[in-house]
Amino acid sequence: MQRRLALVAFASFGTFAPVARPAPAADPLLPQALAVPGGVAIVELGVRGFRGVRGAAPPSAHFGATPVLVRARGKAWVAVVGIGLAADPAQPQSLTVREADGRERQVTFTLKRKQYAEQRLAVAPRHVELSKEDLARYERERAHLGVVLRHFSATREPATLRLVLPTNGPRSSSFGLRRVFNGQPRSPHGGMDIAAEAGTPVLSAAAGEVIDAGDYFFNGNTVIVDHGQGFLTLYCHLAAIDTERGKALAPGAPVGKVGATGRVTGPHLHFSVYLNAQSVDPALFLPPA
Ligand SMILES: [Zn+2]
Incomplete structure (x- = not known):
């Protein structure tokens, strides 16, 4: 506790530079910046050089061991960093930045707190008390999806990080909710649910390539699209x-x-957005509801 208080005091003097700054609201190509668990930090990495001179090539950046998306914003390079729901906002965060000429440095940024509410749901008992067979299936699928969701295509650069709504219907603001299924706590909700009738078309939220399509125990029939540099969407x-x-x-x-396959209470689209293998709030990427 002592340490946390000291840290807050330190940060409040503004000496924690460089700190993640929110993108201008008008930036048409970047998501809304919200440096909280489950949000997106947009971190300035330095000034871009001119073509043909040192600094023209983008630096690369890693968050822990995971590569992050880097792109130009005006005269600067910025990292667009997905912050996991499990991130601790009391801890300073750090990116390892490597310049095109090989020099390496650390860029730190801070997070704000965000409290997510609890959601209690009733689903088929089979999806809460797993049989031995279902548990084995789930473990296999978790390992497979873990690999798919860490996919990073360095050469594919997304034209924009703004997304189109993948289906028409009311959007829930249920991202990040701590979920209790049939009275048992489970992992938080890593996406946005969009209510729509079964059979409503589901559309890719941006240009990309399908990197996975299959039937999974919890997710049901699922498609994962790679938009480049670790920016993925999941349906x-x-x-x-x-x-x-x-x-x-x-x-x-x-x-x-749209359907009701997997662990659901009824037909809807579950839509997730991933950056550097972390699911982040899709609302930050979509036009206002
Ligand atoms: Zn969902």
Whole structure:
């Protein structure tokens, strides 16, 4: 506790530079910055050079061992960092930045706190008390999805980090809720639920490539799209998958239909956004509701 108080006092004097600064609201290509657990930190890495001179190539940045998305914003390079829901806002965060010429440095930034509410849900008992077979299946799928969601295509640069709504319907603000299924605590909600009738088309939220499509125990029929540099979107509980692995998608291309497969209370689209292998609040990437 002593340490935390000291840290807050230190930060309040503004000596913790450079600190993540929110992107201008008008930036049409970046998500809304919100440096909280489950949010996105936009961290300035330095001034861009001119083409043909030192500094023209973007630096690379890692958050822990995970590469993060780096792009130009005006005259600066910025890292667009996904902050996991489990991140501790009391701890300063650090990026390892490597310049094109090989020099390495640390850039620190701070997080703010965000309290997420609790949500209690009733689902089929099979999806809470797992049988031995279902548990084994879940473990296999968790390992597979863990690899897929760490996918980082360094050469694919997303044209924009702003997304289109993947299906028409009311959006819940349930990202990050601490969930209790049939009275038992489970992992927090890593996406946005969009209510829509079964069979409603589900569209890719941006240009990309399908890197995974399959039927999973909790997620049901699922499609995962890679938009480049660790920026991924995931579409779950689909009634049908209308695309396949390896397919290149334009923004708004069909990926499937809304359904109720996997662990659900009824038909809806579960939509997740990943940056550097962390699920972050999709609302930061979508036009205002
Ligand atoms: Zn959901």
